Amino acid sequence: MIKVILLGSGNVAVHLSRAFEKSKNIEFIQRYSRSKNNNDFFDKSIPIIHDISRLKIADIYIIAISDDAIIEFSEQLKFNQGLVVHTAGNLPVEALQCTANKGVLYPLQTFSKDQNLNFKNIPISIETEKESDYTLLKSLAETLSDKVYSFDYQQRKHIHLAAVFANNFSNHMFKIAYDICEKQNISFEILKPLIAETANKIAKSDPQNAQTGPAKRNDKKVIENHLQQLDKNQQEIYKLVTKSIINTYQSK
């Protein structure tokens, strides 16, 4: 049994907590939270503390707070035992300012409290500063997920960046589609089967095989027609993404 303490109460903390509770190899002994926010999303049987000095002794301390708070928060962890890990894709292991051994456990997913996720399916990238800690962190990660990777910081920050395009930016394309529909009094519901199938194709193939549309065909007539229907901001994005698609597929 790996004794685990979770520090945080955001979306990642909620989902880690649920995964800990399901695991037979993890003893989830305590949770630290600065505030009482989101308490309802956590199992009430896990002791919660709001004072960092009351932390128990554990094998792994997992910091699941917002990226920009990690450095300052970790300065408060003055103990030497155990392994302290953060969960940020975009920060090196050295971002941790604690005195104990350090590592990273980065789950690559978009988390919402009200969404149920199967953690077993979520890729986790792990890294430890000291090699001697690696086996412990790996066994924790493998308890949580079937997809455990060992990427270094250089790779991990590129995965984080790729995730911005794959999630944040694709979602903004959905938002522009939403705005176009809304302006014509069309329910966004009509696009949902298309969006589901867009992701479904990617699950079975690569994006270059799934690409279709006027930009892929370099169909100037349709592109010109589309541009006339858009506002200035939408036009800028349409032009740039279309140019990028044309360049991607013409050069091959």
Add this chain to the structure above:
Amino acid sequence: MIKVILLGSGNVAVHLSRAFEKSKNIEFIQRYSRSKNNNDFFDKSIPIIHDISRLKIADIYIIAISDDAIIEFSEQLKFNQGLVVHTAGNLPVEALQCTANKGVLYPLQTFSKDQNLNFKNIPISIETEKESDYTLLKSLAETLSDKVYSFDYQQRKHIHLAAVFANNFSNHMFKIAYDICEKQNISFEILKPLIAETANKIAKSDPQNAQTGPAKRNDKKVIENHLQQLDKNQQEIYKLVTKSIINTYQSK
């Protein structure tokens, strides 16, 4: 029973054909194809012709060929009986140059021959030039799908445009994510659960509720860090989409 003839052999034709075969209210009497392409994707029991003059008499003739070929192709249809419809989102009903009555049956989906789809779940937008044809086309559409809409050309072409953002452009964001991973020797597989969840969130919510990431938070430090890792084309897209996200969520 509605007697239907299908004209075309591309992705839309393949999926319409499969849906016709499943329906008890449709008599799929003939298929026209210019070439012998994709013949293996169609039911061999449906008579196929390659000479347009051999078309039988049907209630509805469905043209499922590429958008830019519809005008010229429809000029060849010299008969007066029945209803001729095209399946293009981006063309008015008047694009049809035939002498018979005209209409549109636009299925809003991205079609691949090798992907199985449940047509019942695909939104179909219908339109007829003459009101007297509407009931017939509606009953055909309702046989194919549970989601039949009656949008005019103005709305339909905006749906087509919204679909470019929702499908083509989001897929290009996946492609850039793919390229970023590939450059670091990271398998794109690691992003697939994230992409699946991105679409899953949209199925239950709206894109504005699902938006997360450094642009949404206007986190200048992370944005600057990300820009340094990208090539020039990727940088341009990152900057413009980030600016658009910031503008979208700051003004609210």
